[in-house]
Amino acid sequence: MSANYLEHFSASMLQNLQEMAGMEAAASQPTGQETAFASQGFSVIIGITGKRPGRIILDTTQATACALSNTINGEECDEEFVLDTMAELTNIVSGNGITTVNNANPGMGLMLTPPSIFIGNELTIVSPKLNAEVVTVTTPLGPINLSIGFEGGK
Numbered sequence: 001m002s003a004n005y006l007e008h009f010s011a012s013m014l015q016n017l018q019e020m021a022g023m024e025a026a027a028s029q030p031t032g033q034e035t036a037f038a039s040q041g042f043s044v045i046i047g048i049t050g051k052r053p054g055r056i057i058l059d060t061t062q063a064t065a066c067a068l069s070n071t072i073n074g075e076e077c078d079e080e081f082v083l084d085t086m087a088e089l090t091n092i093v094s095g096n097g098i099t100t101v102n103n104a105n106p107g108m109g110l111m112l113t114p115p116s117i118f119i120g121n122e123l124t125i126v127s128p129k130l131n132a133e134v135v136t137v138t139t140p141l142g143p144i145n146l147s148i149g150f151e152g153g154k
Helices: 003-021 062-073 079-104
Strands: 031-033 036-038 042-049 054-060 116-119 124-126 130-139 142-151
Touching: 003 062, 003 079, 003 130, 003 142, 042 062, 042 079, 054 062, 054 079, 054 130, 062 079, 062 142, 079 116
Parallel strands: none
Antiparallel strands: 031 130, 036 124, 042 054, 042 116, 054 142, 130 142
């Protein structure tokens, strides 16, 4: 995956955390990711279709997901509302990132699939034939990993 693709998603994440939750966050430098991705316990996965198929993972702890959902919504949220909020945040971040990539690369035709959410301890997400990079976004509520990968890599 091209590093500048990841920059689009990282920038979208930082902007949306500021707009939706009113919080400042900082993103790390991208690091390569092995085929297997070790979840912190709460993962939202969105597929990418088009000329460069791939996937996006927003991953954090269950406690951070709950706290972020509460902050975004301004109230204590039940489990279903946390799921809905985190799925929507990932949709917005991914949609903004994909739009920016498509605008910068006419003809890519990248589109997103609906989100899937995985919750649990010791989750490992494996994406064969996919090269990915991860950015860790540090927030006051806890770290959030954003993993972006495309088939065939760079």
